[in-house]
Structure formats: structure tokens, C-alpha cells
Amino acid sequence: METREKLCRAALDAMNEVGYGRFATEDVAERAKVSRGALTHQFSSRNQLIIAAYDYLMTSWEHGWGQIARYPKRLEPVEVTDLLWNNLYRSPHYVASLEIMLAARNDDELGKGIRAIMVRWSAHRDRLIAQLLGTSASDKKTRQFVQMNLCVLRGIALNPNFSSETSSNVQGKLVEEWKRIVTSDFHFTTKP
Template identity: 25%
Template sequence: MAAGNGASAPTSPGAETGTRRGATVRRSREQRTSDSRLRILDAAVACLVESGYAGTTTLTIQARAGVSRGRLLHHFPSKETLLVAAAQHLAATRFASDGLASAELPPQADDPGARLDRIVDVMWTTYQEPYFWASTELWTAARTDPALAAALLPAERRLGAAIRQTLDAVFEAYAEHENYPMVREMLLTGMRGVALTYGFDPREAATDPHVAQWKQMCRVLLL
């Protein structure tokens, strides 16, 4: 009466092998799905930057990404959802990995002014990145495209909140300062506005006179 003693029957080696094989297949399938999605997003951003919103189609994105039509539509059923997802993905990824979140900043105790200057410099470089121009294409097109505007607005609000959260962490020593919220918004809106002029008047961003003004503003209002 072995069945009555509560002991589990041993698992056969073949069953264990099959389980492992099944798990590997699932992981492989999930990885391929993730990889194809990232290729589509990267291709969409590249098309936006190079060809603008009007010149970007799902067919050009599909060809650049090297995926099938069915694969593209599986991930993104419309052009609007694809382009918004692409711009937001790249912005969030780059801002976190290459921007302020990973920047080397002077210690606050050593030279508060130098730290503020460095924060301004790094912030300004993010407005020279491809994701900024991809986003700009979407913002402009959304004015006359209700479907795009409907997809863009909630995504922009989420991204804006994430960016502000990162800035709050970087400006940590000043986050409680009464002037900080104003300074943060003036930097974000001011840099965005100046950066837009580079679309028709390209020049050396590092020597833009506004950079010195933003630094002075931070020192005057936060130190």
C-alpha cells in the first residue's frame, strides 16, 4: 500500500528534462518578443528624427526594424501608439542611463555652486539627444492630430513626472528650498524653448549664452 504513505512518486529524468526544455523555450520566446519590440521602437525613433512625423510610416519603420507586418501590429496596433511609445521609451531610458541619474557631480559640501553648474550642463545636454527631436516631432503633429494628441498626453505626463523625480533627487540639497519648484520649471521650460531654435539655427550648444544665465539663476535663487 505504498500509495497510502503520503510519499510522492519520484520524478523521472525525462520529465525533468522536459520541464527544463519548456522553460528554456518560454524564455527564448519571451526574449525574441522583447528584442523585436526594442528594434521596432529604435527604428521608429530613428525614422522620426531623420524623416519627421510626416515622413514616418509604419512601413518604413517595419523595413528598418526588419520585422514582419504581423509582428509590428502585434506590438503596436496603430502608428500613434507606436510613435508615442518609441519616443517615451527612448527618453525614459536615456534620461535614466545617460543623463542626470548617472552624471558625476561635484560633492555638495565641497562647492555647492560648482555642483549646480554641473547639473545645468548635464540637463542641457539631454536636449541635444535624438529623443528630444523625436518628441518635438510628435508635439508639433499632435496639434492637428486628435488621435496622436490623445495617445501623447498621458504618456507625456508620466514622463514629466519621472523627469521631475530624477531632478528632485539630483537637486537633493535644495529640494526643500522655497525657490526650488520655480527654478526646476524655469530650467525645464527654458531649455526646451531654446533647444527648439536649434532646429532651424544649429550651433554649438555648449557655448550657448543661455547656459551661463541658467547657472546664474540657480546660484542666485538657491544658494
């Protein structure tokens, strides 16, 4: 594997495990089994590394979703919810993406880079979802549906970090509950 890729993966792992606060380039180099010199050669600064790692993650999501969109089948709203949950929020590096976006909030330099990538990914995602639903990405109802799903699933994905619940599979039940709501509340298909 290329050095850059190894470093991006290691950076995401580190971000997942230790969080932005304790994230250190030294640690990343070690995880990637690469010298610190190699890292500094590839990435001129810590922020550059983080931006590259984020870009790597978003690109991998884009590829994954590109495959999904090949299915010619038209999906029901609840199937889109399922897709989002299984292919985004259960991604092993979801927490990393969260840490990075939260950090980008305060750092202008980092924020600029991250935002550009996020805009690209968002557009890609929304276009694919609209395609799967058989609607347009600029359709108001579609946008609202997508926004709502992103919010709800994000909140559920974070639940383990915010809840004192210890019982198993709380997330699964919450997702099921939300899917039930989606099934009964959201409809896009034209009448037969």
C-alpha cells in the same frame, strides 16, 4: 533584440529623419528589418506604434537619469543645467520627441497616450533634479528654475533649424552664455 524594441528604435530613427509628416509604418518595418506583418502584430495601429516608441524613449531617459541620481554629491544649479543639456537636449532622439509632442497637439487619441507618458516622465525628472539640488520638487523656486532651464535649453536645441547662422558651434556658445547667467542668478544653497 526583441521585435518590439527593434521597432521602437526604428520608429524613433524614422521620426528623427523624415519627421511626422512622412513617417510611415512601412518604412519603420524596413528599418527594423522586420516584416510588416510582425509590426501589425505588435502594434494594432500607427498611433500605438508612435506611443510605444515615445514610451520607450522616456523610459530610457528615466533609466539614464536614475543612474545619475546615484551620485551622492549635491549639485550646483549650473551643474543641473549642464546635466539637462548633455543628457536630454543632446539626446540623439530629441527631435523625435519634439515631433511626436507637436503631432500629439492635434490628434486626440495620440495626445491622450502621449500626455500620460509625459506627465510620468516630468514628475520623475523634477523629483530627481530637486534631489540633486537638495531641495523639494514642490518648492516654488526650484520649479521655476527647472521650468526656465527647460525652456531656454529647448530653444537652444532648436536653434539650428531656425537660424540662418552657418558658423560652427553657435549652440555651444549659447549654452555657455546661459550657464553664466545661471551661475550668477540662481542660488539654492543655504547660507554657511
